[in-house]
Amino acid sequence: MAGGPREQWTSRRGFVLAAIGSAVGLGNMWRFSYLAAENGGAAFVILYLAVTLLVGLPVLLAELVLGRGSQKSPIQALTHYGGRLWKPLGLVFVSAGFLILSYYAVIAGWALRYGLAAIASGFDPNAAERFGEVASGWDAFGYHLAFMAFTVFVVVRGVSRGIERTSMLLMPMLFALVVGLAVYAATLDGASAGYTYYLAADFSKLRSLDALKDAAGQAFFSLSLGMGAMLTFASYLGRDVNLPRASVIIAGADISIAFIAGLVVFPMIFALGLSADVSASTVGALFITLPKAFAEMGCVGRVVGVLFFVALIVGALTSAISLLEVVVSSTMDGLGWSRRRAGVLLGIAIAALGAPSAWSTEILGAVDQVANNILLLGGGFALSIFVGWVMAGPIEEAREGAASFAWFGSWRTLLRYAVPAFLFFVLVYDAIPSTFRTIADLF
Numbered sequence: 404m405a406g407g408p409r410e411q412w413t414s415r416r417g418f419v420l421a422a423i424g425s426a427v428g429l430g431n432m433w434r435f436s437y438l439a440a441e442n443g444g445a446a447f448v449i450l451y452l453a454v455t456l457l458v459g460l461p462v463l464l465a466e467l468v469l470g471r472g473s474q475k476s477p478i479q480a481l482t483h484y485g486g487r488l489w490k491p492l493g494l495v496f497v498s499a500g501f502l503i504l505s506y507y508a509v510i511a512g513w514a515l516r517y518g519l520a521a522i523a524s525g526f527d528p529n530a531a532e533r534f535g536e537v538a539s540g541w542d543a544f545g546y547h548l549a550f551m552a553f554t555v556f557v558v559v560r561g562v563s564r565g566i567e568r569t570s571m572l573l574m575p576m577l578f579a580l581v582v583g584l585a586v587y588a589a590t591l592d593g594a595s596a597g598y599t600y601y602l603a604a605d606f607s608k609l610r611s612l613d614a615l616k617d618a619a620g621q622a623f624f625s626l627s628l629g630m631g632a633m634l635t636f637a638s639y640l641g642r643d644v645n646l647p648r649a650s651v652i653i654a655g656a657d658i659s660i661a662f663i664a665g666l667v668v669f670p671m672i673f674a675l676g677l678s679a680d681v682s683a684s685t686v687g688a689l690f691i692t693l694p695k696a697f698a699e700m701g702c703v704g705r706v707v708g709v710l711f712f713v714a715l716i717v718g719a720l721t722s723a724i725s726l727l728e729v730v731v732s733s734t735m736d737g738l739g740w741s742r743r744r745a746g747v748l749l750g751i752a753i754a755a756l757g758a759p760s761a762w763s764t765e766i767l768g769a770v771d772q773v774a775n776n777i778l779l780l781g782g783g784f785a786l787s788i789f790v791g792w793v794m795a796g797p798i799e800e801a802r803e804g805a806a807s808f809a810w811f812g813s814w815r816t817l818l819r820y821a822v823p824a825f826l827f828f829v830l831v832y833d834a835i836p837s838t839f840r841t842i843a844d845l846f
């Protein structure tokens with residue numbers, strides 16, 4: 404057995420930074436701003452804020468309450484409050500962590516590769532060709548393995564010595580980098596065209612329910628919700644921490660970084676007249692359009708580009724850590740494995756599972772779709788039902804360390820009715836054939 408008392412964070416700040424580290428990642432640095440630009444700019448930002456506040460935040464608090472209340476990883480937390488019937492849901496969470504990390508580390512591997520290549524020899528102006536070489540095959544697999552090795556290294560060192568220390572060191576650096584890059588981007592000629600493209604409000608785009616689905620999927624992915632990552636982190640917390648406040652800080656930081664990243668990306672692209680390249684809608688655009696911009700900016704571009712990729716890698720690493728921690732901590736709690744054994748063996752298994760994604764960007768995209776739109780949103784649905792209806796005393800648990808919080812009643816009401824109804828709709832809407840969808844879009 405992995406004996407001894409449960410590991411704990413050494414400071415509240417450490418926990419909050421680790422949770423923000425989980426939230427801020429590849430999802431923030433590109434996907435948010437891209438979705439905003441596609442879906443009506445500021446109109447989408449407002450919709451996203453509403454979804455995060457009314458749906459994301461309640462589920463985030465639910466995860467924190469479940470984790471801290473049970474002091475257990477997802478499977479045991481659910482059975483602790485709900486009985487054995489809920490074990491399969493815990494297994495789904497752990498599998499989701501497994502699956503998401505398997506392709507997430509592939510994308511992070513691309514970033515690692517770009518960052519190292521830029522330091523050594525700059526950015527290649529033939530970015531599209533270059534991406535073709537980098538994104539799949541043995542090269543992609545190799546960097547994926549390297550990235551997984553970093554992730555395993557941090558997790559094996561433990562909650563406070565590994566995850567907490569890494570986050571305390573890297574997260575402030577990430578904030579500084581992103582803000583610094585946004586300030587630099589503002590000085591470029593053509594920055595305003597970039598801002599306009601990103602933020603010009605077009606409310607007509609919101610008439611399509613696709614925007615709602617995009618906002619929901621992005622909110623859950625970006626806040627690391629629906630598969631027990633936040634739950635697991637909260638299981639290392641003491642009773643004195645104010646969970647509602649922590650959830651607001653985590654969500655606020657996540658949204659801010661996503662928003663600011665858009666202020667970095669679009670001005671740079673527009674300053675170089677590369678706007679036509681933006682519409683290639685895959686994650687590849689991050690690895691094609693921006694590197695092309697960096698290449699065209701010469702020496703300065705090389706420095707700025709390296710800093711950008713460093714930020715991307717840092718964000719990805721602190722997110723990957725939380726994904727692996729869900730799997731590792733569940734295996735430690737459930738099978739009594741040591742942290743080292745769980746980290747190394749599961750890390751190898753996840754790295755192997757990533758091989759198809761490393762070989763084909765189509766497979767990667769397909770896995771991402773399933774994880775994002777089904778596993779996380781479905782997981783959020785189940786979590787809201789669980790904490791809203793099944794768990795005994797969620798309000799009492801949330802109140803520990805937060806006596807003055809006045810919103811508990813509305814929190815539970817949201818979890819009971821509005822959140823599951825909304826998520827159910829979004830999930831089912833996705834399965835409705837497109838002819839009916841057009842009709843639905845009329846409303």
Ligand code: PHE
Nearest residue numbers: 426428429430624625627722
């Ligand atoms: N939130 C991370 C990002 O935006 C991804 C993630 C999802 C991490 C789910 C953990 C759990 O990149």
